Amino acid sequence: MTEPHEAASAPSAHDAHASEEGLDAHLVVERGAFRLDVALSVAPGEVVALLGPNGAGKTTALRALAGLTPLSGGRLRLDGTALERTPPESRPVGVVFQDYLLFPHLTALDNVAFGPRCQGATKERARARAAEWLDRLGLADHAGAKPRRLSGGQAQRVALARALATRPRLLLLDEPLAALDARTRLEVRSQLRRHLAEFEAVAVLVTHDPLDAMVLADRLVVVEDGRVVQEGAPSDIARRPRTDYIAQLVGLNLYRGEADGHAVRLDAGPPITTTEALSGPVFVAFPPSAVTLYRDRPTGASARNLWRCEVAGLETHGDQIRADLAGELPLAADLTTVAAAELDLHPGAAVWATVKATQTHAYPV
Incomplete structure (x- = not known):
């Protein structure tokens, strides 16, 4: 590439x-x-x-x-x-x-x-x-x-x-x-x-x-x-x-798509809003720590990116829990053990995932 x-x-x-x-x-x-x-x-x-x-x-x-x-x-x-x-x-x-x-x-x-x-x-x-x-x-x-x-x-x-x-x-x-x-x-x-x-x-x-x-x-x-x-x-x-x-090696979620200003239409998946205004083929990356999870669809959330997902798996990752999510946009999310317990996360659980545009990073292919 x-x-x-x-x-x-x-x-x-x-x-x-x-x-x-x-x-x-x-x-x-x-x-x-x-x-x-x-x-x-x-x-x-x-x-x-x-x-x-x-x-x-x-x-x-x-x-x-x-x-x-x-x-x-x-x-x-x-x-x-x-x-x-x-x-x-x-x-x-x-x-x-x-x-x-x-x-x-x-x-x-x-x-x-x-x-x-x-x-x-x-x-x-x-x-x-x-x-x-x-x-x-x-x-x-x-x-x-x-x-x-x-x-x-x-x-x-x-x-x-x-x-x-x-x-x-x-x-x-x-x-x-x-x-x-x-x-x-x-x-x-x-x-x-x-x-x-x-x-x-x-x-x-x-x-x-x-x-x-x-x-x-x-x-x-x-x-x-x-x-x-x-x-x-x-x-x-x-x-x-x-x-x-x-x-995966450096611990980022990575996607490829076509940029038109601040919006990136992914090759596979929903669009992602970014802070960078670009045009043409791009990669979009963000860390699992940038993902916030909710059990119910959030109202009034400031994040521009919102996707409905399902927990595909959970594993200990350092001092946190890493959630492997499937659905609209496959991604990984990191959260504390307490947050995972409060959300009652388990394989098959439906969740909403949000990521602020300011926490994404887009760059040309």
Whole structure:
């Protein structure tokens, strides 16, 4: 659903310089009926997150960057050097896998020293570099520990140190926090963000967790069904989602329609009144917290948008109750536990939903 970029008449000096630094990739991988077709351009020092549902092609893209999955077409250039035919072990790429894949028979120090040794460093120099990285990641006291004696967070940092010790020009992280429990995840996410901010080369991470993506990345590239559907700064994507998947990810109700001034005629459903005066195809979004529910049709309500709905389901959402509503306009509404009890909400209950025009946000398709 992203719009095609206009072709420039001639590359600028900045473009020519940028093409020689960082990652310039067009990843085309065909596997049976599935086709991955993703373009990526990442500058040194930038962290990009590939975000998308299971089966979207995120991991395939990461494996293609690492050289573990061959390209069916496209290109892969890193700092101006083509890598399509370069074997994985010869690429200046560091990878942190979801399950870390530490060598169980080696200490943390020797796990980290493994990469430099493969690059030709002597055992002494490799261990010295490994010790330096373990110290930088706060693991100096665990250098002699084997993986089974490390906590999940410690193992994650050893895996990161092992990837960084090879001095990669491209760092790939595959669901780097997925194996951690919620409490450890919070702490390690903060540490990882700090280390990525200090990384001077290109970093690409794959995740299906929106919070990991929003916190760790400078830019998001959202992939669905093997193609890019939206990319941009986390704040821009959160404010202007362009697919149902992204809208659900950032917690918004999203609709598409035709705008004529302040009225938007939806492709499917009743019209919505917005504060923005637009013309042509638009998206309209509003948060579940903007929805007010009534059991009887409200009289004298100031909201310009009023729909008759039916409760399709209820679930706990943080410290609130989220109501899944069907009817004139399918939508989600958030309300307190007390409000849900006072309204006697239950599946099948008829309700009226209102949303003020000032709480909607319309933007061009």
